[in-house]
Amino acid sequence: MEYDLMISNARIVGPDATQEGCILVKDGKIAAVSKEQGDFRAKEVIDAAGKYVLPGGVDVHVHFRDPGLTYKEDFSTGSMAAAAGGITTIFDMPNVQPPTLNVENFEIKKKIAEEKSYVNYGIYAYLVNNLDQITPLIEAGVCGFKWDLSTFDWELPEGWYLPDNNEAADIFREIAKHGYVVTVHAEDMELVKNYTEHLKETGRDQKDFLAHVEARPDIVELSALHRTFVLSEVSGCKVHITHLTSRRGLELIKEYQRRGIPVTSDVGPSWFTFCAEDYEKYGGGIRVIPAIRYQNDTDALWEGLACGDIEVMATDHAPHSNEEKFERSWWDTLPGTIGVQTSLPILLDRANKGEITLNRIVDCYASQPARIFGLYPRKGLIAPGADADITIVDMEKEWTVTHEEMYSKTKYTPYNGFQLKGKPVTTIVMGQVVMQDGKIVGQPGAGKLVNPKQDW
């Protein structure tokens, strides 16, 4: 048989072990993994020359801003950034225009992604007062639901709102029937509103960077976590806490896991790299929500990710224009920063420093997200039968992150000037090479929709 692609001399990294061998791809899938460099025939051969070969990254939290906010990013630029960063599957968030809260709006986004995406994509729907839309949205192909507690009702179209606990419990039950996951942005906005008003009254304003974290102390996260756990318990629904930010939040999650609540979490580089002392230097560049906190929290998040207490790394890639980030008063500066192109490299650099193993990187950025969101082992593993989503990394490559190198429309990255060792050099999506040596070489449309109910 002639294969489409062969990757020879590979050090194949899995979540538990690394083995040397050769990967054979046919029709977009991994047909075989051979320990021997056998006499195989393939149309295209990539000699990995002893480099590490990882399952492509699965990033379950990005904002590609398409449709409606495409001055910040679109599915083409966002997915090029993902491919350049070794990410082969992303889950896109629903806060676009029109917001993804019903089947009609889901279909609009799906069509855009089909045409423009270089990587595979899951599409989240909002969890709002949309009980009657839950099953139709699952049938239409969403990857999960976003319970974004940071949303104010005025940010949603007229008639849509965040439900109270009783209404939410019914929606959680409906989602649980299908075994789907609710991904939670855990902030209690009543508390945030109160803290913010108080700080503003006392004159904390322009460029008073610490006011941001003081308006959103960790108790805000704890309150939202408690609420989420109650809803999970009454409904049996799986919950995933995205961009966890505090030591106390992690402790609470561990406690509830011991009690049997089906909860998992993720953290992104913004929160495990920076801390409150960095606001002075980066200003709006690291203004994200929930807020980046104090060193004690940052350390707990990194330790939690490295050891697996925080199961997943997800970036929360959230582009905004320079005006929105740097030319407004501190309170009005929009939260979010890009990250999908740099998050795997940041982990590789930490592996080179001995702070995390390559196996754990694969686990937290490919296998675990795939498992939690029902895509494993089709995604998140290099094994026969899996989709051929593969990232080859050069662990010896030393390089400096620059704004210019970013594929995102918003070039500003807080990692500009970071000197890293380790970089993805080839990204393969469904058997097609989409990135080679930092350049996008694939075609838009290479990526496919993903969700847990697909046959494969």
Ligand code: DOR
């Ligand atoms: O900082 C953030 N920005 N956090 C979020 O949860 C949303 C995001 C955005 O959409 O800009």
Ligand code: ZN
């Ligand atoms: Zn987000």
